[in-house]
Amino acid sequence: MSKVVIIGGGICGLSSARYLAKAGWEVIVLDKNDFTDNCSYGNAGFVCPSHYVQLATPGIVKQGIKWMLNSRSPFYIQPRLNKSLVNWGISFMKSAKKENVERHGIPLRDIGLLSQYEYENVWQKEMNIAYEHKGMLEIFQTEKGKEESAHVVAFGQRLGLDVELIGLDELTQLEPNTKINAIGAINYKCDGHLSPGKLMEELKSDLLKYKVKLVPHAKVTDVIIKNGSIDYVVTDSENFYADAFVLASGSWSGKLASNLGLKMPLVGGRGYSVTLPIDKKQLDILHPGILVEGRCAFTPVEGDKIRFGGTMEITQTDALPRYGRVEGILKAVHDFFPEIDISFESVKEKIWYGFRPVSGDGMPYIGKTKAYRNLVVATGHAQLGISLGAATGLLVKELLESEKTSVDISAFAVERFS
Ligand SMILES: Cc1cc2nc3c(=O)[nH]c(=O)nc-3n(C[C@H](O)[C@H](O)[C@H](O)COP(=O)(O)OP(=O)(O)OC[C@H]3O[C@@H](n4cnc5c(N)ncnc54)[C@H](O)[C@@H]3O)c2cc1C
Numbered sequence: 489m490s491k492v493v494i495i496g497g498g499i500c501g502l503s504s505a506r507y508l509a510k511a512g513w514e515v516i517v518l519d520k521n522d523f524t525d526n527c528s529y530g531n532a533g534f535v536c537p538s539h540y541v542q543l544a545t546p547g548i549v550k551q552g553i554k555w556m557l558n559s560r561s562p563f564y565i566q567p568r569l570n571k572s573l574v575n576w577g578i579s580f581m582k583s584a585k586k587e588n589v590e591r592h593g594i595p596l597r598d599i600g601l602l603s604q605y606e607y608e609n610v611w612q613k614e615m616n617i618a619y620e621h622k623g624m625l626e627i628f629q630t631e632k633g634k635e636e637s638a639h640v641v642a643f644g645q646r647l648g649l650d651v652e653l654i655g656l657d658e659l660t661q662l663e664p665n666t667k668i669n670a671i672g673a674i675n676y677k678c679d680g681h682l683s684p685g686k687l688m689e690e691l692k693s694d695l696l697k698y699k700v701k702l703v704p705h706a707k708v709t710d711v712i713i714k715n716g717s718i719d720y721v722v723t724d725s726e727n728f729y730a731d732a733f734v735l736a737s738g739s740w741s742g743k744l745a746s747n748l749g750l751k752m753p754l755v756g757g758r759g760y761s762v763t764l765p766i767d768k769k770q771l772d773i774l775h776p777g778i779l780v781e782g783r784c785a786f787t788p789v790e791g792d793k794i795r796f797g798g799t800m801e802i803t804q805t806d807a808l809p810r811y812g813r814v815e816g817i818l819k820a821v822h823d824f825f826p827e828i829d830i831s832f833e834s835v836k837e838k839i840w841y842g843f844r845p846v847s848g849d850g851m852p853y854i855g856k857t858k859a860y861r862n863l864v865v866a867t868g869h870a871q872l873g874i875s876l877g878a879a880t881g882l883l884v885k886e887l888l889e890s891e892k893t894s895v896d897i898s899a900f901a902v903e904r905f906s
Pocket of ligand 1: 495496497498499500501518519520521522523524525526527528529530531532533534535706707708709736737738739740741744757758759760761797798799841842843844845866867868869870871872873874875876
């Protein structure tokens with residue numbers, strides 16, 4: 489039996505563990521913490537083939553520069569003189585081109601559909617992941633929002649996805665219990681959603697059935713190479729040897745990648761969320777969605793709760809949280825849902841945050857490297873780690889088993905910035 493060590497126990501690491509264990513591998517997952525201190529818990533839980541527009545767009549760079557200095561804005565880059573941030577910034581700006589957005593639509597669609605297929609046809613049948621295929625509403629308030637949404641819909645329809653532009657009347661029919669201050673929405677009928685916390689807890693207990701060894705408080709500090717392969721990884725307590733290794737340590741992957749000499753720009757993009765019990769008198773939203781101009785997501789989770797989340801704060805993973813940014817999220821919620829008025833004071837003890845691993849173009853890094861025969865990288869998923877989590881695990885398994893991958897992964901090449 490071949491043995492694999494996976495570095496990182498977020499969705500990408502655990503999903504890889506599941507596919508590899510099912511294929512007969514002996515699997516060890518190392519996590520620097522207790523497997524819960526990561527980005528895979530309090531996120532919005534969208535499983536969204538509809539996210540076929542790469543993160544690095546000309547629009548986000550233009551808007552981001554305007555927003556950078558506003559502490560309540562949805563996008564913020566903490567200015568600092570740091571080589572990895574500068575490298576990432578240059579890569580991101582260079583990648584933010586219309587032709588890249590067009591070119592990457594197909595690989596994003598294909599990996600998104602593959603992942604959704606796996607969640608719907610494999611995971612949901614074998615675990616209780618609270619998955620629902622109800623679509624997703626991207627709600628806009630302005631004519632500019634409508635115009636941009638029309639382009640996104642046309643792009644989605646060209647990709648063959650079930651996506652349509654709807655007006656306020658149709659939106660009200662879909663959400664009859666909540667007053668919405670908007671002029672229309674994109675109805676991404678192709679999308680699903682799940683409860684991320686439930687998914688992660690189910691996944692961990694399921695892995696025990698496959699005898700996967702989950703090792704908490706095992707921070708990998710070094711990687712030892714022998715004859716072009718990784719020989720073992722070093723943690724404070726023990727060295728771990730294996731036939732193969734998977735780098736899936738989310739926003740912390742950059743440091744280990746750079747130890748390995750891999751040019752893989754990556755930063756942490758912090759987002760915040762709050763989860764509230766659904767009070768049917770005040771809060772009865774039926775679908776998950778995005779408030780376009782508010783840059784905020786909302787998702788019904790865990791059967792009786794609703795989650796509001798957002799912001800992209802490019803900062804160090806040890807930077808203190810700026811809880812005030814949640815005020816921007818709550819304001820956006822009130823702007824769109826005027827009857828929902830949540831005070832910051834009432835939620836400040838419930839704020840969650842996590843760091844999205846954002847690559848130099850916002851596209852994942854999934855693949856082998858030229859430098860090391862027995863390494864697979866699975867990180868950089870930015871705002872799509874949950875959505876693409878199932879497919880990522882499957883692809884990691886296919887790569888380590890030297891099988892043909894289920895989708896073309898050349899757009900996710902690990903060394904594309906070399
Ligand atoms: C507000 C918000 C909303 C979001 N909404 C969505 C959504 O709707 N849909 C979606 O698809 N995605 C969403 N995301 C993004 C998604 O949460 C991330 O892409 C995903 O969780 C990343 O998973 P990961 O496994 O790569 O990293 P993580 O979940 O962060 O896991 C990385 C793990 O590696 C471990 N680790 C790090 N370094 C080491 C080391 N040296 N040694 C050992 N272990 C190490 C960490 O402890 C951690 O457990 C959202 C994110 C945020 C913040």
